[in-house]
Amino acid sequence: MLTFYPGPSKIYPQVGQFLQDAVCDGVLSLNHRSAEFMNIMRRTLELFHERLNVPTDYTIYFTSSATECWEIVAQSLALKQRFHPYNGSFGRKWFDYTANIVNATGGVWFDPETNLTDIENLAGWLQNTDLVGITQNETSNGTRVSMASLQKIRAVAPHNCLLVLDATSSMAGTALDWSLGDVWLASVQKCFGLPPGLGIMVCSPRALARAVAIGDRTRYNSLLFMHQNAEKFQTHYTPNTLGIYLLMRVLEERKNIDEIGPKITARMNDFTDFVHKNTRFETLIKNAAVRSKTVIALESEAETVRRVKTAALTNGIILGNGYGQWAKTTIRIANFPAIDDAEFDQLKMFLAHYQ
Numbered sequence: 247m248l249t250f251y252p253g254p255s256k257i258y259p260q261v262g263q264f265l266q267d268a269v270c271d272g273v274l275s276l277n278h279r280s281a282e283f284m285n286i287m288r289r290t291l292e293l294f295h296e297r298l299n300v301p302t303d304y305t306i307y308f309t310s311s312a313t314e315c316w317e318i319v320a321q322s323l324a325l326k327q328r329f330h331p332y333n334g335s336f337g338r339k340w341f342d343y344t345a346n347i348v349n350a351t352g353g354v355w356f357d358p359e360t361n362l363t364d365i366e367n368l369a370g371w372l373q374n375t376d377l378v379g380i381t382q383n384e385t386s387n388g389t390r391v392s393m394a395s396l397q398k399i400r401a402v403a404p405h406n407c408l409l410v411l412d413a414t415s416s417m418a419g420t421a422l423d424w425s426l427g428d429v430w431l432a433s434v435q436k437c438f439g440l441p442p443g444l445g446i447m448v449c450s451p452r453a454l455a456r457a458v459a460i461g462d463r464t465r466y467n468s469l470l471f472m473h474q475n476a477e478k479f480q481t482h483y484t485p486n487t488l489g490i491y492l493l494m495r496v497l498e499e500r501k502n503i504d505e506i507g508p509k510i511t512a513r514m515n516d517f518t519d520f521v522h523k524n525t526r527f528e529t530l531i532k533n534a535a536v537r538s539k540t541v542i543a544l545e546s547e548a549e550t551v552r553r554v555k556t557a558a559l560t561n562g563i564i565l566g567n568g569y570g571q572w573a574k575t576t577i578r579i580a581n582f583p584a585i586d587d588a589e590f591d592q593l594k595m596f597l598a599h600y601q
């Protein structure tokens with residue numbers, strides 16, 4: 247079976263061997279306060295910085311999911327006024343959870359075809375905001391907020407405003423300009439090519455300073471507790487040791503994101519062209535400037551979508567279901583690094599022949 251599901255998604259084929267190694271080397275029973283575990287943590291963090299070009303003064307934490315990171319951000323970093331613009335299901339959910347925790351949360355829907363920097367009264371929204379939460383890559387509809395847009399938002403936002411970016415389906419797929427964000431959150435079941443169950447938070451010194459200023463220590467996953475443990479190469483709870491070990495092994499074999507990112511972008515551009523020319527689908531998002539490079543949503547009539555998904559399955563291909571309001575009229579396709587070019591060729595062949 248080929249899978250193009252945008253999460254959980256295709257894992258790297260080497261993961262099978264890494265799992266066996268984890269069992270044979272006793273990794274799964276390691277005490278998480280032991281030197282052996284701390285070595286795995288240290289090496290994983292080192293590789294993460296190296297392969298993804300994370301600045302040395304940014305710190306990395308492991309959680310159980312990206313969703314948990316949303317909650318940590320709301321509980322550990324919120325001051326007075328937060329702002330959540332969203333154009334799809336993940337952004338909306340993030341806004342809803344946050345609004346339940348922090349009263350003063352403004353959410354505004356924007357059209358998925360519109361560049362976030364062009365929404366009405368953006369400067370006004372940002373004016374009194376001390377934290378803005380942006381879904382950098384919206385997996386539900388295949389849009390993204392480009393690095394150039396983030397730069398503009400950074401320039402308009404007040405000096406003390408933290409930029410928190412949900413990059414769950416782009417981190418490790420395309421290069422991110424880390425300096426534009428104060429918190430970048432993700433999980434490993436998308437572009438990292440790993441099984442689900444491990445979340446990642448990458449924090450700037452500014453984010454950490456905010457956590458210190460707020461001083462919240464009331465929760466097991468308060469960022470301050472997480473940081474205290476991370477400084478010792480430990481975690482704040484008994485961690486997903488297997489997930490961390492697998493991340494280490496995958497990162498060891500991976501090339502730098504500056505090599506991977508351009509290939510992913512080129513493959514998406516090529517695939518999008520192909521869809522326009524050779525299939526009965528259209529891209530859900532017509533504005534190329536806001537289309538994601540790692541996830542694409544393709545639109546057609548509900549009946550076509552249903553038939554194509556069924557036919558794909560009988561041809562050994564799993565296509566991603568549409569999400570939220572687009573559940574019935576779209577399919578979604580992941581363009582993640584663990585998927586081979588040859589698999590994309592097979593997908594193209596199927597889409598071209600199945601009319």
Ligand SMILES: *Cc1c(COP(=O)(O)O)cnc(C)c1O
Pocket residue numbers: 253310311312313314336381383384385412413414415432433434444445
């Ligand atoms: C998949 C996804 C999530 C949820 O990730 P979990 O690890 O399942 O919590 C959050 N945000 C975006 C944009 C996603 O694509």
